[in-house]
Amino acid sequence: MATSGRPPLDGIRVIDFSRVIAGPMCTQMLSDMGAEVIKIENPDGGDDTRKGAGPRAGGEQGESHFFMTYNRGKKSVALDFTKPDGQAIVHRLLEKADVMLENFRPGVLKKYGLDYASLSKKYPKLIYLSISAYGQTGPLSDRPGYDPVLQAESGMMSVNGEANGEGLRHAIAIVDTMTAIHSVAAINAALYARRDTGKGQQIDLALYDTALVSLGNLGSYYLIGGDQPKRAGNGHFASAPNSSFDTSNGKIYMAVANQKLFVDTCKAMGHPEWATDPRFSTIAQRVANKPELTRLMEEVLRTDTKENWTQKLRHLPAGPIRTMKEALDEPEVKRRGMLKNYRHTRVGDVPLIGSNYKFSDTPVDDTRPPPSLGEHTDRVLREIAGVSDADLAALRGRKIIG
Template sequence: MSGALNGVRVLDLSRVLAGPFSTMILGDLGAEVIKVEAPGGSDDTRAWGPPFKGGESAYYLCTNRNKKAITLNLKTEEGKAVLKRLVVESDVLIHNFKYGTMEKWQLGYEDLKKLNPRLIYCSITGFGSTGPYKELAGYDYIIQAMSGLMSITGSEESGPLKVGVAITDVITGLYAVIGITSALYERERSGEGQSIDLALFDSAVSALVNVASNYLISGQLPKLLGNHHPNIVPYQTFPTKDGEMVVAVGNDRQFKKLCTLIGKEEWAQDERFATNDQRVRHRYELEALLSEVFKQKTAAEWRDLLNQEGIPCGPINNMKELFHDPQVAAREMVVSMQHPTAGDIRLVGSPLKLSRTPVQFRCPPPRAGEHTREVLRDLGIADREIEALKEKGIL
């Protein structure tokens, strides 16, 4: 069975998270992805642990399946020459070197499009190729702080907090997939490649969505609301008899149903709570009233009652609870693969469910340089030349 991106070859010069996450998605969709690292392996996440299994870090394993791995010293002319031969036969190149690095090596877009005018060239940096911050390094934590994400995450008691995963890397990785697949689609019409200038900072700013719009329209700085929503009430956590749960009432109709369910129909008629606009203005009064009600039953009891009435709610799962949830199994969101050194590994599956060209999990995350000989042979490079390159430290 062929994947949606079968026949597309991607050169992945990225490391850590945003780039490798995007190329894993492309690989899941059928693209041939060749991961290029410096000799010995230069993806920092190979050493980010514990936990490790069979010498492989869990962090590295999470974003590198469905790839072949080669090693090349791109600081040498021989290494650049090999990469350029790969570029001629590839559709996409993606990297996340610091601004100006690839150009310094004569491997920038303007250099490589001369070899392959159809090349899609995606550059991921912290702040992009323009602006006063273009030469600064970009790390997710810093981007979360500078983009405003931390200023709206947390509560007045906690102060600003980062999100529990490197969310700006994840968002940027998704934007990279969108940009690359869009450029591939456009190439079918024009026959030409193009460059994609993608910044973690820009991606994080775009993720502010309604909160950014609230500020741009009103001019008012958002407050730290913790588990509250800035525009919808009640849309938050509530204490129950045995712990907290989330209740997400998205409109006035659902609020009326909630009031009926808990035997407080009069609250739906109260001018303080009758409309979402008023509930937002009187959020703390309503929260105090609802909290006393939700404390009377367990989270499971409330979940059954609320679900029966179509009122959105959910438990606050930890990792163990999540991966024992039957919905995770039903959606095949955990996959098992056999790794040559780590043995049986369990990885998060793909959320993409394509009906005719489903994603496939063809090969486990590769060891550094695992496929160097195979890939170079396919380029027509003889074994004796490969050995000579190894001896010189090029591979």
């Protein structure tokens, strides 16, 4: 069946002042959905992640893997908005924009007249999303915030780690990632509301609030029951078998969360009698006798490989614990269209993970590469801000643009 072809946010323009992860991940998703995202970067080095450590596409002088992860499909404008001439250009862009996104500390943009209170008078239809550590108001609003600190302060870290060890942070920037996803949802909701109200609005998204929301049922476990949820490493404090298990060549993870699944697992492993064994016949008994159940299961699982067990247990919630190479080399990743190769203007071909959104009628466009610093400065300023070539040269001479 033919599709409409246009991505869902085609025609929406976003002015993006954000850096690092939460904001850039949000605007990358908006770009995939068809929005035109104009990324405003400091002419002196750009987004902080451009200077990040680790592998660089194109060698030592190439582009940081970190920056490449979160900035697909955007137009980079190298612009110093701390100067009046730079602010004037920002205003020309905002005149034709739908959304502005920023993640400076509260109060920073007010110094340049780019706070919501100032801009909403001139651009009443503008949707203005602010990402901060602790929100736009309150006694903590001036504090900086980084993902692991928010994991620690929100209680998230207290439930992660081995039962007898210390609380551990998640290696992925999970608070930033969740904030990005909530940001996309909030912006789409505000665009939908504007259709009826004719008005824009400010959206205040705090990493701290997002971390608290992400506690989910573990937060409710404490609020309703009064007790700290117990850490259980790769296991689960209230379910078994729900953990990692040894095979002959590595580990698999099994999440056998109810009675029917346990019966089916016992059959698949060749031991249907486990399901009626008094030690294992209910979830409570399996949790109480977890070490013995684990021992019996691993005796069987060690007779074959994690790959073969994955096939034998494919009708059950079980799968191999893979390395990054094993995971991203898996054929299903390519079949799902999740690996993309991007032709970057400066460093050539770069492999990256693409969008996970699959729309049947308005497919996303995740085919455009991340930009070089200032790659689109002249084009955007000519076409959208109406800046002449002579003025571009003058602005560049004064280091307002790069």
